[in-house]
Amino acid sequence: MKWIFTRLIQRNSVFALGFGLPLFFFGSTSIQSALVIAVAVLFVVPATHAISYHVEPWFGKNQRFVILLMISAMHVTIFETILQLFIPIVSFRLSLFIRVVMVDSLVFWPFFVAPRNELFRDRMETALSLSTGFVLALGVFTLVRHLIGAAGSNIAMGTAAGFLLLGYAQAGYQLLFVQKKRNEGGSS
Amino acid sequence: MTLFGLLMTLAFTQNVILVHFLGICPFEPSSSSTGQAHRIALLTMLVAIVVSVVFALITRYLIIPLGLEYLGLMVLSLIMAISYRGFSRLFTELFPFSIRGIRAIAPLVTVNATVLATALITTELPGKLYVVPVGAVAAGLGLYLALVPLAAIRQRMTVTGLPAAFRGDAGVFISAGILALILAGIDRALFALFPPLW
Numbered sequence: 001m002k003w004i005f006t007r008l009i010q011r012n013s014v015f016a017l018g019f020g021l022p023l024f025f026f027g028s029t030s031i032q033s034a035l036v037i038a039v040a041v042l043f044v045v046p047a048t049h050a051i052s053y054h055v056e057p058w059f060g061k062n063q064r065f066v067i068l069l070m071i072s073a074m075h076v077t078i079f080e081t082i083l084q085l086f087i088p089i090v091s092f093r094l095s096l097f098i099r100v101v102m103v104d105s106l107v108f109w110p111f112f113v114a115p116r117n118e119l120f121r122d123r124m125e126t127a128l129s130l131s132t133g134f135v136l137a138l139g140v141f142t143l144v145r146h147l148i149g150a151a152g153s154n155i156a157m158g159t160a161a162g163f164l165l166l167g168y169a170q171a172g173y174q175l176l177f178v179q180k181k182r183n184e185g186g187s188s
Numbered sequence: 189m190t191l192f193g194l195l196m197t198l199a200f201t202q203n204v205i206l207v208h209f210l211g212i213c214p215f216e217p218s219s220s221s222t223g224q225a226h227r228i229a230l231l232t233m234l235v236a237i238v239v240s241v242v243f244a245l246i247t248r249y250l251i252i253p254l255g256l257e258y259l260g261l262m263v264l265s266l267i268m269a270i271s272y273r274g275f276s277r278l279f280t281e282l283f284p285f286s287i288r289g290i291r292a293i294a295p296l297v298t299v300n301a302t303v304l305a306t307a308l309i310t311t312e313l314p315g316k317l318y319v320v321p322v323g324a325v326a327a328g329l330g331l332y333l334a335l336v337p338l339a340a341i342r343q344r345m346t347v348t349g350l351p352a353a354f355r356g357d358a359g360v361f362i363s364a365g366i367l368a369l370i371l372a373g374i375d376r377a378l379f380a381l382f383p384p385l386w
Contacts, residue, residue, distance in 0.1 A: 018357060025212075069269050073265030081258075096305055096309075099304060100301045100304060103268070103300060108295065156368065156371060160365050160368035160369040160372050163361050163364045164365035165365075167359070167361030167365055170357050171354050174356075175353045
């Protein structure tokens with residue numbers, strides 16, 4: 001329970017760490033895109049690290065980042081192929097954002113904190129907590145955006161509404177978790 | 189579509205950050221100062237041009253004729269990876285006293301959503317090959333037009349008495365939302381002249 005609270009809420013990948021923002025933002029525009037992006041992230045991020053962790057030692061230290069990028073591209077291609085079985089015609093915009101998963105900070109962060117993630121278990125825990133935290137935040141944000149009618153069929157207006165909503169959500173998150181924690185630390 | 193139309197569409201009506209929310213990765217580090225924002229936006233534009241042109245050449249003369257479309261993304265990731273190594277090496281040679289800074293911004297500049305999206309969008313554009321670099325310049329210009337004002341706003345916000353909860357990202361996102369609203373108004377006016385590409 002403490003792990004869930006700390007890793008998924010208090011150190012949430014979107015609100016606390018600021019990762020996966022383009023995906024988070026596009027995903028929340030419709031329920032279908034939220035589902036597709038959530039499944040893409042849950043598939044690509046852990047699978048990339050599960051394979052990359054074992055492949056990276058075969059290459060020089062300087063090539064590891066390149067290998068990680070290639071493996072994430074491979075997983076996105078696999079995901080796109082599987083998705084075509086369920087959704088034969090995918091819009092260019094959705095297809096583009098699925099591809100953005102491969103260059104997202106959600107994929108790269110567990111690699112950049114590698115010295116702390118020397119064990120396979122640690123690295124997978126980082127990858128899983130980041131992707132699960134992202135999906136949790138995406139679900140909540142999509143629901144709120146649809147409930148208050150800020151999804152928007154107009155892309156430009158939808159983006160403006162999303163930016164504003166994200167700003168207020170960040171402020172609320174700061175008040176709830178960061179400032180509160182700081183105040184508690186100060187009083188003790 | 190004319191080259192001017194393409195430039196206006198990708199810089200304004202299809203602005204990568206304020207309309208499509210792409211390329212937000214370099215947003216956080218670049219918004220600390222306007223100088224850093226200038227550097228990151230210009231470098232990203234440069235990388236986007238190189239990657240888009242190379243990807244368009246490979247797609248037009250190798251991938252499509254051989255029917256290897258399913259390898260497109262893998263090829264693009266390889267080009268981005270090579271550009272990451274190449275640019276890191278080049279800038280380390282050119283500016284040997286800023287190695288730490290180069291190491292910090294190289295992944296942000298070369299492997300980000302703006303570069304990926306620009307390469308994918310410009311390669312799909314109909315017409316001759318010269319539309320690809322023009323499209324990449326326009327997308328880079330769009331990134332520049334979003335990053336630099338936001339960095340200036342962020343700098344200004346550090347000296348104003350904002351409530352604690354609105355300092356940092358929250359304030360920047362709200363400012364970006366207001367900028368996006370302005371752009372949405374401009375888009376409405378430009379929509380008839382420069383329709384969106386996708």
